[in-house]
Amino acid sequence: MKHRYEWLETEWKRMREQSLDRAWQTVEPLAEAGGAWICVRGKKLLNLSVNNYLGLAHEQRIVEAGERAARKWGAGGTASRLVLGNYPLYDELEQRLAEWKRREGALVFANGYQANTGVIAALAGRGDVVFSDRLNHASIVDGIILSRAEHVRYRHNDLEHLEFLLQKYQGKRRKWIVTDSIFSMDGDKAPLLALAELRERYGALLMVDEAHAGGVRGEQGQGLCHELGMADQVDVLVGTFSKAFGVYGAYVCADQPVIRHLRSKARSLIYSTALPPAVIGSTLEALTQIETDTWRRQALRENASLFRQMLQEKGFHITDDDTQIIPLAIGENERALQFSQKLLERGIAAVAIRPPTVPDGTARIRFTVMATHTPQELTWAVQELTAIRDELDGRDAL
Ligand SMILES: Cc1ncc(COP(=O)(O)O)c(C=O)c1O
CATH class of the missing domain: 3.90.1150.10 (Aspartate Aminotransferase, domain 1)
Structure with missing residues (x-):
């Protein structure tokens, strides 16, 4: 009998030959x-x-806010938020996020990966089409696959290509356009104003992932959509606390019908334990610093x-x-x-x-x-x- 893991050995060899094997080192x-x-x-x-x-990950006020939250509320989230895991800190953070982004509501997710997969799979489905920039983050790609909507990739930042596709798929039930605002591996920006125009012209819905712009762009760090003054033309704004915030977790800001729907339908939110209080405590303090510093x-x-x-x-x-x-x-x-x-x-x-x-x-x-x-x-x-x-x-x- 062949060795049980021979296929993995073969795959590993292939990865090594192409310098595609990955490893990490311990970092202090x-x-x-x-x-x-x-x-x-x-x-x-x-x-x-x-x-x-x-540089907020090591900011003392943020570290100490996490410590205080852990002492008061415990080390773990203890349950999904829908099953008695919803501590007051969560409500406070969501209220603050909605005010910061000037949107009707906000929802906190465990991380950006879970936010993107959960949100897209909950809002799009069979009969819909999702137009996604070719260089969008893997979590967006995975969310679209999970949603079972038709996945149509447009060439990176190519508005003509996107418009051609919007016309081609005109008959679909709902049309979503999804993009990173700052692309994580290229450092360039999406043409957000033009995307908002296409949203309007084709009756599409627009979702923007502000993972790399949240905290660093906009007057109070709200992101690139706010810097450009077009955030109210975006249906779903996603961002993470793992980058400029220096902590962990993610958020979605949108109008109430979207938030209400996600609370009942986003599987990555429902079937996962709430973030630990320390993380929320630190994030609240990081938000204060981002707004003011x-x-x-x-x-x-x-x-x-x-x-x-x-x-x-x-x-x-x-x-x-x-x-x-x-x-x-x-x-x-x-x-x-x-x-x-x-x-x-x-x-x-x-x-x-x-x-x-x-x-x-x-x-x-x-x-x-x-x-x-x-x-x-x-x-x-x-x-x-x-x-x-x-x-x-x-x-x-x-
Ligand atoms: C554009 C984008 N979205 C989402 C994520 C995932 O965020 P998180 O690290 O919080 O899971 C990343 C992380 O690299 C990202 O670059």
């Missing part, structure tokens, strides 16, 4: 540096790859602009976007891994992103800057990057 964040530095196997590294954009947003914006500009000056092919996600296109998986390893040796943590997270042949280093980086740290990082590029294959290779 250095709290005193606001998470901007970490320690890996005893080596101190500048952190240029996490989503803790504002505009200096963090400003510092992040300046750091992103500085890092992009310095890389461009050194001849790296970096786009002119204005977000904190700054990918360096490399191409081959093995080369991206090699580049990331060289960075590590020089004291910089920036991971290689490979398929299926990004399309085949587009492996990259995904740099993310933080509000808590200093200009000196970023300048040093660019020097190291340039040295690696020159060492690997000559000046104009990237």
Whole structure:
């Protein structure tokens, strides 16, 4: 008899040959540096790859708010919110979120992955069509698959293609357009104003995932839709607490009929235990900081602009976007891994992103800057990057 797991051995071998195998390392964040530095196997590294954009994960007031909530309400959520797991902290957070986003209601989910899968599967179904940007996050893709609606992908940010498809599927019961607002692996922005126009023209519904814009865009960090003044033309706004908030969990903001429906129909919400009180306590405090600490947003914006500009000056092919996600296109998986390893040796943590997270042949280093980086740290990082590029294959290779 063949070995029981031979198929897994074969698959593993294939992944290794294509440099697609994955592993993680144990990371210790250095709290005193606001998470901007970490320690890996005893080596101190500048952190240029996490989503803790504002450095709030180590902010004492946020950590302490979590501690207080745990002491008062216990360590665990103890049940689904529909089964006696709905503590007062939840209601408070949802009320605050609705006010912050200026929407009729809000719902907290366990994380962004569960928010997207739960929301799309609850709102779309057989007979509907969901138009989804090709570069949308995997949780959106999985939500559409779960929904059993027709899944139609449009070319990245291609409005003409989307409009063509909207006309083609005109006869469908309901038409959803779903997009990230800032794309997680490319750092570019969706054409939200134009999408809102298409929503209007074709009687479609629009859902926007603000995972990477929540906390960092908009006057009080509400996201890109608010920055552009079109949030009231979005039917469902999703965001997470795991990135700029520095905590964990996610939210949906929408009008009451949508919220009411989700409370009864979103399976990832119903069939899962409520988030622990510590997480909600910390999130409430993070929301306060996001609403009021505009200096963090400003510092992040300046750091992103500085890092992009310095890389461009050194001849790296970096786009002119204005977000904190700054990918360096490399191409081959093995080369991206090699580049990331060289960075590590020089004291910089920036991971290689490979398929299926990004399309085949587009492996990259995904740099993310933080509000808590200093200009000196970023300048040093660019020097190291340039040295690696020159060492690997000559000046104009990237
Ligand atoms: C656009 C987008 N949506 C959703 C998620 C999932 O969020 P979470 O990490 O809270 O599950 C991510 C996380 O990487 C994301 O980039």
